[in-house]
Amino acid sequence: MNDMTHKGLGLATQTAKISASGVQVHYGTNHALKDVDVTILDRTVTAFIGPSGCGKSTFLRCLNRMNDTVASCRVSGQILLEGEDIYDRRVDPVQLRAKVGMVFQKPNPFPKSIYDNVAYGPKIHGMTRNKAELDAIVEASLRKAALWGEVKDRLDATGTGLSGGQQQRLCIARAIATSPEVLLMDEPCSALDPIATAQVEELIDELRHQFSVVIVTHSMQQAARVSQKTAFFHLGNLVEFGETGDIFTNPKDPRTEAYITGRIG
Amino acid sequence: MSVFLLLVVIAVLSVAGYVLCRQRALKSVDGNIRRLHSLPGYYGWFGFILASVPALLALALWLIIQPIVIERQLSGFFPAEMVEDPSARTLLFADVRRVAAGLDAAVAQGAMTEDEAEQVRTDAGSVRDRLAAVGVALGAEVTPEVLAAAQEYREMARVGVIGRAILTLILSVAGLVFAIRATGPDFRARNRVEQVVLALLILSSTIAILTTVGIVLSMLTESLRFFTMYPAADFFFNLTWSPNFRGNSELGLIPLLWGTLYISLISMLVSVPIGLFAAIYLAEYASNRVRSVVKPLIEVIAGIPTVVFGLFALVTVGPFLRDYFAQPFGFGNSGSSVMTAGIVIGILNIPFISSLADDIINAVPQSMRDGSLGLGATKSETIKKVVLPAALPGIMGAVLMAASRAIGETMIVTMGAGAAARLDLNPFEAMTTITVKIVSQLTGDTEFNSPETLVAFALGMSLFVITLGLNILALWIVRKYREQYE
Numbered sequence: 001m002n003d004m005t006h007k008g009l010g011l012a013t014q015t016a017k018i019s020a021s022g023v024q025v026h027y028g029t030n031h032a033l034k035d036v037d038v039t040i041l042d043r044t045v046t047a048f049i050g051p052s053g054c055g056k057s058t059f060l061r062c063l064n065r066m067n068d069t070v071a072s073c074r075v076s077g078q079i080l081l082e083g084e085d086i087y088d089r090r091v092d093p094v095q096l097r098a099k100v101g102m103v104f105q106k107p108n109p110f111p112k113s114i115y116d117n118v119a120y121g122p123k124i125h126g127m128t129r130n131k132a133e134l135d136a137i138v139e140a141s142l143r144k145a146a147l148w149g150e151v152k153d154r155l156d157a158t159g160t161g162l163s164g165g166q167q168q169r170l171c172i173a174r175a176i177a178t179s180p181e182v183l184l185m186d187e188p189c190s191a192l193d194p195i196a197t198a199q200v201e202e203l204i205d206e207l208r209h210q211f212s213v214v215i216v217t218h219s220m221q222q223a224a225r226v227s228q229k230t231a232f233f234h235l236g237n238l239v240e241f242g243e244t245g246d247i248f249t250n251p252k253d254p255r256t257e258a259y260i261t262g263r264i265g
Numbered sequence: 266m267s268v269f270l271l272l273v274v275i276a277v278l279s280v281a282g283y284v285l286c287r288q289r290a291l292k293s294v295d296g297n298i299r300r301l302h303s304l305p306g307y308y309g310w311f312g313f314i315l316a317s318v319p320a321l322l323a324l325a326l327w328l329i330i331q332p333i334v335i336e337r338q339l340s341g342f343f344p345a346e347m348v349e350d351p352s353a354r355t356l357l358f359a360d361v362r363r364v365a366a367g368l369d370a371a372v373a374q375g376a377m378t379e380d381e382a383e384q385v386r387t388d389a390g391s392v393r394d395r396l397a398a399v400g401v402a403l404g405a406e407v408t409p410e411v412l413a414a415a416q417e418y419r420e421m422a423r424v425g426v427i428g429r430a431i432l433t434l435i436l437s438v439a440g441l442v443f444a445i446r447a448t449g450p451d452f453r454a455r456n457r458v459e460q461v462v463l464a465l466l467i468l469s470s471t472i473a474i475l476t477t478v479g480i481v482l483s484m485l486t487e488s489l490r491f492f493t494m495y496p497a498a499d500f501f502f503n504l505t506w507s508p509n510f511r512g513n514s515e516l517g518l519i520p521l522l523w524g525t526l527y528i529s530l531i532s533m534l535v536s537v538p539i540g541l542f543a544a545i546y547l548a549e550y551a552s553n554r555v556r557s558v559v560k561p562l563i564e565v566i567a568g569i570p571t572v573v574f575g576l577f578a579l580v581t582v583g584p585f586l587r588d589y590f591a592q593p594f595g596f597g598n599s600g601s602s603v604m605t606a607g608i609v610i611g612i613l614n615i616p617f618i619s620s621l622a623d624d625i626i627n628a629v630p631q632s633m634r635d636g637s638l639g640l641g642a643t644k645s646e647t648i649k650k651v652v653l654p655a656a657l658p659g660i661m662g663a664v665l666m667a668a669s670r671a672i673g674e675t676m677i678v679t680m681g682a683g684a685a686a687r688l689d690l691n692p693f694e695a696m697t698t699i700t701v702k703i704v705s706q707l708t709g710d711t712e713f714n715s716p717e718t719l720v721a722f723a724l725g726m727s728l729f730v731i732t733l734g735l736n737i738l739a740l741w742i743v744r745k746y747r748e749q750y751e
């Protein structure tokens with residue numbers, strides 16, 4: 001385990017997993033994202049911060065082509081996943097999304113049992129050969145998402161019957177059950193108490209050894225705690241992108257400084 | 266005063282109530298609305314309601330009760346044996362009313378004076394001829410009793426008209442005065458008006474329930490009468506349906522029930538898959554352009570009267586099935602068949618199912634689909650595993666409603682499946698359903714006193730129980746699963 005950690009950290013600053021350049025997004029006539037360049041490194045946690053409505057979720061949804069489901073949305077520019085343009089005609093968005101998983105801003109558990117919610121991804125991707133393996137994945141995912149203790153006795157209860165914070169963790173468990181290479185998390189802790197938040201942050205730190213994680217958050221402390229890279233968005237522009245430490249201690253742009261010291265947002 | 270005139274006066278008083286109460290409320294606080302308990306409009310509406318609702322209720326009650334009272338009074342004019350039988354009694358009083366109306370018409374046209382109309386007697390020449398002269402045709406000569414009763418009827422009706430006008434106007438004015446006096450800054454007009462609105466809502470739902478109860482009760486009494494004449498066990502378990510108006514009928518429900526269920530089953534086999542697939546295509550795959558064209562086109566089918574579908578069954582589907590399926594494969598050579606009616610009812614139900622299911626599928630939140638797609642599911646996996654299960658309760662409800670429509674369909678069965686009651690498995694045979702037999706047992710006969718006609722009510726009751734059961738099942742399913750994705 002320790003060994004792997006070192007290897008992971010060793011690679012962290014080198015390979016680019018996703019590189020986006022010149023990304024523009026329009027919703028109808030609303031120009032929501034203007035010329036964004038971001039590089040997501042392998043085995044690194046990248047945090048997106050910025051005031052509400054600045055386009056964080058929009059950019060996140062570009063990275064696994066979830067914006068395809070929004071009829072009015074137009075994306076231009078280039079996004080490469082391991083050197084391959086994900087908006088290329090030959091790329092199957094379904095396969096892309098299996099590799100780039102997502103936890104949505106609003107918890108959206110399926111109206112199925114807790115077990116079936118988590119087992120959904122592994123089942124459609126045929127990741128297991130028998131029920132025992134599936135059970136193991138479900139349990140491991142729920143444990144990682146810090147939900148196992150609360151639901152282990154009622155895996156047959158419906159997922160929609162959980163509390164808001166439990167639903168959020170269920171969606172995290174559901175997303176990590178498919179073992180994506182990149183995990184996009186849109187405000188995964190917005191409804192969690194401090195203890196569950198700490199557990200999810202621990203999970204993110206652990207995931208970093210295998211995956212890249214992108215997290216959108218409104219908490220500066222959280223961004224500072226869990227991420228190595230931070231991108232600050234403002235009104236659809238990427239204002240500043242760099243080492244988390246630099247952004248928080250030595251911001252270059254006055255807008256960044258104003259935001260992290262609490263003067264805009 | 267005619268009822269119409271009364272309504273006009275009540276309307277005027279109500280509007281006056283609105284205006285006066287509103288003004289008084291405003292004046293009581295010198296135009297400073299904030300000191301009023303409610304917005305000025307509420308005071309106005311309170312005046313409007315008090316001036317109209319009690320008066321209208323009294324008027325409605327009066328209109329219902331007056332004929333009953335008059336009829337009771339007039340019974341004294343006739344020997345007891347004439348008014349004992351309910352149907353004879355109804356006819357008798359219809360005569361009385363017609364003669365009274367004739368006298369009214371005669372006076373109105375100047376053919377008789379008011380005195381004459383009150384005094385005229387049958388021994389002074391034929392009343393029938395005199396009324397015929399003013400355009401009131403009577404079937405038989407007017408008997409002295411009927412004439413006397415008609416004259417008394419006119420008298421009582423005249424008193425009734427005056428009484429009802431006085432009562433309603435007093436109530437309206439009293440309500441108006443009360444509302445004006447109640448109006449003041451502290452009066453809680455808003456709460457009062459809301460109470461009245463609540464009462465109206467309760468009244469409406471009560472009416473809906475009471476009508477259902479009334480329908481059931483009337484069917485039930487007639488059915489019970491049937492069962493006193495014909496053994497219930499025979500009705501429910503006899504395998505033959507052969508009514509015979511000279512007696513000795515065999516009135517077994519089973520062949521009809523079988524035909525009903527068989528035809529419904531075939532229609533559901535046609536309509537459920539096609540309707541559902543159409544709905545899935547429209548809701549999930551079709552572009553907005555396609556959708557805006559195809560959806561109305563499918564729904565056009567729903568607007569076609571069922572008798573037109575019946576014609577289609579009769580001249581197109583029936584002969585087609587007979588010539589290309591039944592005859593070549595040796596299933597018989599009947600033009601009307603269970604298959605014909607089933608298929609055509611199925612077509613009738615396609616838009617019903619597809620349009621309901623389309624709405625239900627659209628109501629599944631987009632976030633469900635996003636969740637599934639975000640895990641790397643394909644569109645069709647998402648539909649199969651997430652959207653349809655989430656929509657299932659609603660879809661089940663739609664399917665069961667379509668089933669009750671199929672069970673209750675009459676016209677298409679008459680024209681497509683024929684009228685022969687038969688217990689058979691061959692879908693290319695003519696069979697018939699409960700609804701068709703209800704119609705055929707009742708046509709051409711208005712005397713409900715033989716088992717052959719009364720059986721229609723027992724059939725109707727059975728049909729009602731079946732469809733009610735289906736609808737309750739549908740409601741139960743929908744309710745049980747509804748909360749799931751909220």
Ligand SMILES: Nc1ncnc2c1ncn2[C@@H]1O[C@H](COP(=O)(O)OP(=O)(O)OP(=O)(O)O)[C@@H](O)[C@H]1O
Pocket residue numbers: 027030032050051052053054055056057058059070072105
């Ligand atoms: N589905 C959509 N259709 C149209 N416009 C949209 C849609 N989603 C987002 N937008 C617009 O795009 C802009 C950016 O929205 P986005 O959701 O990316 O903000 P955000 O940074 O995630 O904000 P928050 O922190 O509040 O979640 C907003 O102006 C929003 O109105």
Ligand SMILES: [Mg+2]
Pocket residue numbers: 056057058105186
């Ligand atoms: Mg967002």
